[in-house]
Amino acid sequence: MTTLQEELLPGTRRALLHRIAVAQSEGRAPSLVAAVVRDGRAVWHGARSCVDGEVPDENVQYRIGSITKTFTAVLVLRLRDEGLLDLGDPLEKHLPGTGAGEATVAELLAHTAGLAAESPGPWWERTPGSLRAELSDVLGEQPLLHPVGRRHHYSNPGYTLLGALVEKLRGEPWEDVLRREVLEPLGLSRTSGGPRAPHAGGWAVHPWADAMLPEPAEDLGRMAPAGQLWSTTADLARFADFLMRGDDRVLSAESVREMRTPAAPGEAADVADGAAYGLGMQIQHRDGRLLAGHSGSLPGFLASLFFSESDDVAAVVLANCTSGPLLSLVAADLVRIVAEAEPRIPEPWRPMAEVDPGVLELAGQWYWGTHAFALRVTADGLVSLEPLSGKGRRSRFRANGDGTWTGLEGYYAGEPLRAVRRPDGGVSHLDLGSFVFTRQPYDEGAPVPGGVDAEGWRGIR
Incomplete structure (x- = not known):
């Protein structure tokens, strides 16, 4: 019955x-x-x-x-x-x-x-x-x-x-x-x-x-x-x-x-x-x-x-x-x-109500060393950072109201994320719990710990 x-x-x-x-x-x-x-x-x-x-x-x-x-x-x-x-x-x-x-x-x-x-x-x-x-x-x-x-x-x-x-x-x-x-x-x-x-x-x-x-x-x-x-x-x-x-x-x-x-x-x-x-x-x-x-x-x-x-x-x-x-x-x-x-039917996608230009500027591709990541800004007010391909550390981040974010899960749970800006206001890099994420792999214009070799990328001679 x-x-x-x-x-x-x-x-x-x-x-x-x-x-x-x-x-x-x-x-x-x-x-x-x-x-x-x-x-x-x-x-x-x-x-x-x-x-x-x-x-x-x-x-x-x-x-x-x-x-x-x-x-x-x-x-x-x-x-x-x-x-x-x-x-x-x-x-x-x-x-x-x-x-x-x-x-x-x-x-x-x-x-x-x-x-x-x-x-x-x-x-x-x-x-x-x-x-x-x-x-x-x-x-x-x-x-x-x-x-x-x-x-x-x-x-x-x-x-x-x-x-x-x-x-x-x-x-x-x-x-x-x-x-x-x-x-x-x-x-x-x-x-x-x-x-x-x-x-x-x-x-x-x-x-x-x-x-x-x-x-x-x-x-x-x-x-x-x-x-x-x-x-x-x-x-x-x-x-x-x-x-x-x-x-x-x-x-x-x-x-x-x-x-x-x-x-x-x-x-x-x-x-x-x-x-x-x-x-x-x-x-x-x-x-x-x-x-x-x-x-x-x-x-x-x-x-x-x-x-x-x-x-x-x-x-x-x-x-x-x-x-x-x-x-x-x-x-x-x-x-x-x-x-x-009867799989769950997802909620309809909707755009965010307001766009923060300062946050939108951070969206896109970033590199931790040579590992490519994507930062996405979502309508729920969160940002996410995840590898562009394969497995790796990923997390969503909640805004703290002061220009920083806090990780919500995984390896980065509780870890602080902030955008570090140059004197002219442009974004230099992301600092995630002391890890430096740059727009290009080992961007020579960013303060990568240990420095970047002055001769740059090269092949085998």
Whole structure:
């Protein structure tokens, strides 16, 4: 069953339904639901099998596990944007006495704080949260397994610390802050810390028989900021759109872009697959496209939310089984199906509203040594610098309002670009982080470091 909408072509809708049907059947999931987002809204919902005898719709709750971490990261970035903390602050500055205080806020967000993957004691996902009433119950006597900041090591206790940081600076429980600052502004009325009807029950499926066993649904207590939430495909579709575009009521587009910027490589096996981690978001390359989002699991449930910003397509997939279908692959496939079957139609080209003669003068060909580059001025107010042919360093630059620009990505991210003028006002060269770009290769009229041989260019004698 699928809810058909006219926004997608019939062939695309059938391909999406086929993909989740294969995932549910081969993965032996008691039920599986999915949604696709394009152009800022959900354009498709699909479901396979039943919950309580009914085919689940987009409003049936499933537990979403570690997608909760992305919600927690949003709260932390809000604190940063308000000036209440800096990502480079050691945890000890705001939350003393944890035993992990030398780790910075950014390292906790990116899982590079050196903390253990799990909390000590009984399997925390299947035991009452009351057993972890204090942070010391979550961290144990030796919280750090690795040197702080030296490697990516996924840590659930790390996000417990971030939740405690939110509580300390807001003076309220994590879930109350989340509801007021994120869920209510974004209209996520079916996202909550505990299950609300209608919701799916969690199941373990026997590995060698078509039999099932109910899983407990524990309140995670202190570990809640790492994996407590329940949600729906409708709510997560809205959340996915927020993670692509931002919403100034919650977090700006610039800040959510920072969240999905790689802050740490994955473990060695993940790096080989092109995986990395940002500030509360997983980043991966699949099918030639860059995806960001998060996966989640708790006993009885699997979840995945991933999007391609360049395609403006997101996918959410939820299932109520402990193991089975690889939902991150399913979500990636749903994105690919839509992106390939119905590629994004680009905005019409339009000329810039006003032309700055001083900037226009910089457009055209430049040379870094003998390497040819093109500087282009675009209608969005940016300039771009990229090789004329082949691969090489490239970036867009944002104007600073004082005749200089700042790099936005790649090797030149954050680097200053300025046009250096001669006494007569003409442009001598471009200075990009001390690199000199000239109009001709090693232009003898420009101050090329090391000078230019007086005899000039020559052949072999």
